[in-house]
Amino acid sequence: MPVVTMVGGGQLARMTHQAAIALGQCLRVLASSDDDPAAQVSADIVLGSHDDLDDLRHAAAGCAAFTFDHEGVPLEHLIALEAEGVPVRPPSKALHFAQDKLAMRQRLRELGLPVPDFVDLADRSAARDALISFGEQHGWQIVLKAVRGGYDGRGVWLLDDRDAALAVLDGADDATRLMAEAKVPMRRELSALIARSPFGQGSAWPVVETIQRHGQCAVVLAPAPELAADVAEKAQQMALRLAEELGVVGVMAMELFETDAGELVVNELAMRPHNSGHWTMNGAVTSQFEQHLRAVLDYPLGQTDVVAGPVVMANVLGAAQSPSMTMDERVHHLMARLPEAKIHLYGKGERPDRKIGHVNIVGAPGASVDEVRERAERAATWLSTATWTDGWDEHRE
Amino acid sequence: MPVVTMVGGGQLARMTHQAAIALGQCLRVLASSDDDPAAQVSADIVLGSHDDLDDLRHAAAGCAAFTFDHEGVPLEHLIALEAEGVPVRPPSKALHFAQDKLAMRQRLRELGLPVPDFVDLADRSAARDALISFGEQHGWQIVLKAVRGGYDGRGVWLLDDRDAALAVLDGADDATRLMAEAKVPMRRELSALIARSPFGQGSAWPVVETIQRHGQCAVVLAPAPELAADVAEKAQQMALRLAEELGVVGVMAMELFETDAGELVVNELAMRPHNSGHWTMNGAVTSQFEQHLRAVLDYPLGQTDVVAGPVVMANVLGAAQSPSMTMDERVHHLMARLPEAKIHLYGKGERPDRKIGHVNIVGAPGASVDEVRERAERAATWLSTATWTDGWDEHRE
Numbered sequence: 156m157p158v159v160t161m162v163g164g165g166q167l168a169r170m171t172h173q174a175a176i177a178l179g180q181c182l183r184v185l186a187s188s189d190d191d192p193a194a195q196v197s198a199d200i201v202l203g204s205h206d207d208l209d210d211l212r213h214a215a216a217g218c219a220a221f222t223f224d225h226e227g228v229p230l231e232h233l234i235a236l237e238a239e240g241v242p243v244r245p246p247s248k249a250l251h252f253a254q255d256k257l258a259m260r261q262r263l264r265e266l267g268l269p270v271p272d273f274v275d276l277a278d279r280s281a282a283r284d285a286l287i288s289f290g291e292q293h294g295w296q297i298v299l300k301a302v303r304g305g306y307d308g309r310g311v312w313l314l315d316d317r318d319a320a321l322a323v324l325d326g327a328d329d330a331t332r333l334m335a336e337a338k339v340p341m342r343r344e345l346s347a348l349i350a351r352s353p354f355g356q357g358s359a360w361p362v363v364e365t366i367q368r369h370g371q372c373a374v375v376l377a378p379a380p381e382l383a384a385d386v387a388e389k390a391q392q393m394a395l396r397l398a399e400e401l402g403v404v405g406v407m408a409m410e411l412f413e414t415d416a417g418e419l420v421v422n423e424l425a426m427r428p429h430n431s432g433h434w435t436m437n438g439a440v441t442s443q444f445e446q447h448l449r450a451v452l453d454y455p456l457g458q459t460d461v462v463a464g465p466v467v468m469a470n471v472l473g474a475a476q477s478p479s480m481t482m483d484e485r486v487h488h489l490m491a492r493l494p495e496a497k498i499h500l501y502g503k504g505e506r507p508d509r510k511i512g513h514v515n516i517v518g519a520p521g522a523s524v525d526e527v528r529e530r531a532e533r534a535a536t537w538l539s540t541a542t543w544t545d546g547w548d549e550h551r552e
Numbered sequence: 553m554p555v556v557t558m559v560g561g562g563q564l565a566r567m568t569h570q571a572a573i574a575l576g577q578c579l580r581v582l583a584s585s586d587d588d589p590a591a592q593v594s595a596d597i598v599l600g601s602h603d604d605l606d607d608l609r610h611a612a613a614g615c616a617a618f619t620f621d622h623e624g625v626p627l628e629h630l631i632a633l634e635a636e637g638v639p640v641r642p643p644s645k646a647l648h649f650a651q652d653k654l655a656m657r658q659r660l661r662e663l664g665l666p667v668p669d670f671v672d673l674a675d676r677s678a679a680r681d682a683l684i685s686f687g688e689q690h691g692w693q694i695v696l697k698a699v700r701g702g703y704d705g706r707g708v709w710l711l712d713d714r715d716a717a718l719a720v721l722d723g724a725d726d727a728t729r730l731m732a733e734a735k736v737p738m739r740r741e742l743s744a745l746i747a748r749s750p751f752g753q754g755s756a757w758p759v760v761e762t763i764q765r766h767g768q769c770a771v772v773l774a775p776a777p778e779l780a781a782d783v784a785e786k787a788q789q790m791a792l793r794l795a796e797e798l799g800v801v802g803v804m805a806m807e808l809f810e811t812d813a814g815e816l817v818v819n820e821l822a823m824r825p826h827n828s829g830h831w832t833m834n835g836a837v838t839s840q841f842e843q844h845l846r847a848v849l850d851y852p853l854g855q856t857d858v859v860a861g862p863v864v865m866a867n868v869l870g871a872a873q874s875p876s877m878t879m880d881e882r883v884h885h886l887m888a889r890l891p892e893a894k895i896h897l898y899g900k901g902e903r904p905d906r907k908i909g910h911v912n913i914v915g916a917p918g919a920s921v922d923e924v925r926e927r928a929e930r931a932a933t934w935l936s937t938a939t940w941t942d943g944w945d946e947h948r949e
Contacts, residue, residue, distance in 0.1 A: 156879065156880055156883075156897070156899070157880060169573060170573075172573070172593075173570050173573045173574070175593075176566060176567075176569070176570045176593045177570070177894070177895060177896045177897065178883070178895060178897060179879065179883075179897030179898070179899050179909070181592050181593045181899075194595070195578050195595060196569075196572075196573045196578045196594070196595050197593070197595055198591070198592060198593050198594055198595055198597070200595070440892050440894075440914070441891075449887065454883065454884055454887050455884065455887040455888040455891060456887075456891065457887065457891050457892070458891040458892040460892075462859050462860050462914060463859050463860050463917075482553065482576065483553055483554060486553075486575070486576075486851065487851055487852065490846065490851050490852040490853075490854065491852040494838075494852060494853065494854050494855040495837050495854070495855040495857075497574070497837075498574060498575060499574045500553070500574065500575060500576030501576070502553070502576050502578075512576070517837070517859060520860075520917060
């Protein structure tokens, strides 16, 4: 069976390996350490750096597809690998737009897809004036972003006034390219998860609602509750069209804002399995990890239907203060209390707000999403903090 | 997180490793070769023999539970390991009954559980007379079995007449202990799959129907269609009671005959994840592989409900003549035709009738089991033979 190489040994590679096993494969992982989440569990580990072209070449040797656990591989290395015949998926020409938020915004606008107003602040000599002009235009309801490298709330500054905005600009080091975007008055955040194969087949899972805390995904409700069918379909079509236009291969998440007026605005893109798709591991016929493998191998894509009722995914985050009770004991108690909870742990050390696992709960057909969410959040909070809560605390959001 | 050691590197260990990943673990496998199904995919492989006490000790070092992919480990080695403090699960006192069919039959009879009439033929000097007497008593509708080591139809001889029976007896080598059983006139075969933890918690999946071909499991219908609720409950209770009486830990399959009169008779026992439970990987809230890990680690057990409609598992067997089309190409075509099929491949070479994978199809709630079965069998036959069939051929059964 074919060998797929994934660059990066994090939880996405770990869970892709799980899916690879069923397909008769073993995922080859380029990991930085034997202790990486994926390196702990796969039999085919290449130790090295995603920044080192020779390490990338070594990991790519003989693979049928070369793909990614994160967006951090230098584009010039990928272009070099492609020139040497390595099947890089998604290809560098597509991945560029997941690495560079400014290029992504510009391309989306060219394609007529809805994006917030934005301004390029890369030219530092003109940046201060450009920021002031843009800020005043939007009443200083703006977001500053690093063009490259941000994730999970890092490299993103939500701002309300001129002084704070200028302070971020002045404080940024010279290597950090910045851009500014208008804040979108929104009802909630959605994610349209799709996959596309080199052949051009596309498939879309139901659109989900994502709930962020401290700038990173905390909870996913699948499908998004009370989302109008035409809005859901529009979100899927936007994601599929963008994937086609950019030549994306593999799973792609299009994070969206649903505005107060019920319109959609594109927020971020990820061209890999994504936190907003972890619910598919238990709640959909085909998980995003299996689908990513199918897509990068140019296999026909799997069915994306929900298997039963509403599914809720809640991230397990490292607590501000690690509980004295071990994770093994916490798992034990959770299993006793919620025997239906599907636990996914990543083998990572506990640090505050670090994603160390997630819990999925699949509701029965017709179940209330709030009731399923209550259980999923209770389970995840327990694993994080060794504290039982009743329901979820809206104030944390 | 705890380390579980599994002896044997076959597909059961491979699939247990998949389940271990979600629980934050990596399964340690004692494998005979790097090429074993589980050794291909786990990062923690000990190479050695299940017959060698030092190899077993090496694999057991520091593990929280020591369990099995097959029943072939010599009992005296397990007793030695237990004396050294290794948490052998199931314990030797229970595993004995899965290794020795005669002891199992005798124990079941003592417990008042329904078994076919049987006779011990271990004493070769008396065996011929005993067999003739037993055969005449049952009109030569008997089965000869090796007391140890048989599986998947090996070590089992279905017989109809005296000459054939005596030929098996005369042809057996001196090391093979034999027994004979009366054939049970039956409607179908069932399997009651349960799990039990050291604490004594038990859980049961819905009872399934198993369809055998050439003496080995070919198809599983879950739940067993049109099985009376009281019969299903009786089967579950028998399995749970036996597990309790024997001190079984982990997953146990009790294979049963449903007689023409609607009575249950116990056929075989397996104290490990079992082919009749592969459907749980996609069709039940908790898979048998996760449950086995939970049980041997004395975690609370997971929910065993069916997630949606009827589930059908069909084994992929090596074909009499290997197709010229590669398995990778076959997978490609299957995915195109049945995007809902859940494929599980074991990384094994193709040999006639060898179990090299299985396919699960989960029906929608209320779906017809025949319709789901048709798709599952079509998928499995395709992967075996590169031939599409319409429905299944009753004559193969």
